[in-house]
Amino acid sequence: MKTVRKEFTDCNGRKITVTYWTLRGRRSGPTLTLIAGQHGMEHSGPCFLPELAEELEQTDFAGTIHICPCANPAALELDYEFYPEQENLDMIKDYYYSYFRHYYCPWGLGRMEAMTLYNMNRTWNQPGNGVAFDITRWLWREIVKPAFLTLDLHCAQNRKPFIFNDFPKNNEWVRFTGIESSVQCFHKPDAYAAGNLNYQASNRPGHYSFCIEFSIQHGLKEEEYPIGKTAVKNLMVALGMTKGTVVLKRPVWAVPEDQPGTCWKAKHAGHVRFFFDTCDEAKAGDRIFEVRDFQTLEVLETGIAPHDGIVYGLSLHPTAKPDLPLCSVVKAEKLAEAGIPLEVPRKTNGRGLTPSGRRVGAAAGFNVFPAVRKNAGGIPD
Numbered sequence: 586m587k588t589v590r591k592e593f594t595d596c597n598g599r600k601i602t603v604t605y606w607t608l609r610g611r612r613s614g615p616t617l618t619l620i621a622g623q624h625g626m627e628h629s630g631p632c633f634l635p636e637l638a639e640e641l642e643q644t645d646f647a648g649t650i651h652i653c654p655c656a657n658p659a660a661l662e663l664d665y666e667f668y669p670e671q672e673n674l675d676m677i678k679d680y681y682y683s684y685f686r687h688y689y690c691p692w693g694l695g696r697m698e699a700m701t702l703y704n705m706n707r708t709w710n711q712p713g714n715g716v717a718f719d720i721t722r723w724l725w726r727e728i729v730k731p732a733f734l735t736l737d738l739h740c741a742q743n744r745k746p747f748i749f750n751d752f753p754k755n756n757e758w759v760r761f762t763g764i765e766s767s768v769q770c771f772h773k774p775d776a777y778a779a780g781n782l783n784y785q786a787s788n789r790p791g792h793y794s795f796c797i798e799f800s801i802q803h804g805l806k807e808e809e810y811p812i813g814k815t816a817v818k819n820l821m822v823a824l825g826m827t828k829g830t831v832v833l834k835r836p837v838w839a840v841p842e843d844q845p846g847t848c849w850k851a852k853h854a855g856h857v858r859f860f861f862d863t864c865d866e867a868k869a870g871d872r873i874f875e876v877r878d879f880q881t882l883e884v885l886e887t888g889i890a891p892h893d894g895i896v897y898g899l900s901l902h903p904t905a906k907p908d909l910p911l912c913s914v915v916k917a918e919k920l921a922e923a924g925i926p927l928e929v930p931r932k933t934n935g936r937g938l939t940p941s942g943r944r945v946g947a948a949a950g951f952n953v954f955p956a957v958r959k960n961a962g963g964i965p966d
């Protein structure tokens with residue numbers, strides 16, 4: 586395992602070192618790049634990638650793997666989304682995270698208030714100054730530009746890990762991950778969101794990229810590390826880097842960004858009881874949730890599925906209040922079935938072509954959903 590480090594300097598002269606590793610297989614094959622830690626409150630990828638690198642070092646594989654677990658070390662140290670190098674960093678001392686104020690920013694620069702270019706995942710291939718720009722320029726040149734597939738690891742606040750996918754062509758690979766749902770964000774991003782790593786990396790013919798969102802920010806959820814390791818190892822089988830068979834425990838669903846289907850908002854205050862978990866399949870008529878009064882303990886409302894679908898977007902709040910979104914029953918399309926071996930593209934030549942010359946991905950008609958209109962509520966990672 587080769588270690589590569591580069592030192593960067595912020596606007597105050599602070600030195601910040603970024604590390605990546607390169608593992609070379611015994612035979613030639615595609616290049617797979619794994620990046621995590623762009624956002625400083627998202628620690629799952631940064632924590633399990635060093636363990637995965639050690640495991641892969643003991644694995645016989647074809648091709649090349651680049652791994653950068655902590656792309657934004659100064660932000661990870663703050664446990665904050667970005668590293669605001671020109672602001673007063675002492676203000677982080679008064680900051681605590683609560684999902685009741687999810688978008689609060691001590692510097693008034695949160696996602697909902699400002700399109701700050703301190704956000705590393707808005708700087709890829711964009712002109713600009715600052716240590717985030719310097720780091721992404723370097724990582725792009727060194728490990729993203731040559732990669733056939735780039736996997737970017739983030740964390741959201743959710744019940745289970747999920748995927749953000751910007752291009753239909755990525756579904757050829759997404760379905761192998763075993764991550765149960767993939768939100769399809771197929772609209773052309775605005776200039777700000779275009780600096781997203783996945784968009785930049787997969788907006789090139791023959792290159793692929795998507796992100797996995799683990800399910801906790803500002804915390805650790807070690808039980809999800811095996812999910813991340815399995816996703817990478819399954820992708821290596823799909824890419825022909827290792828031999829094996831991929832059999833998923835749960836199906837993988839493509840969820841349209843505008844999520845047609847039922848989206849329930851609570852009508853009452855009370856405790857919520859969900860009878861389904863995220864990505865469970867529901868049939869029309871199933872009881873999905875109920876809300877029970879705090880004082881009388883009577884059931885005030887019940888959510889009954891009006892159609893078949895998967896239960897999605899479950900509220901993380903223990904209590905309901907009027908207009909709080911509770912969950913949806915989404916008409917999703919199954920990308921991969923559970924319990925049966927997935928058909929692996931026999932071999933790729935690293936340029937997105939199978940031996941027969943059939944181009945994999947969108948050009949082969951692998952398109953689960955047509956492009957959806959831009960969803961104003963969508964917040965790309």
Ligand SMILES: [Zn+2]
Pocket residue numbers: 623624627739740966
């Ligand atoms: Zn993120």
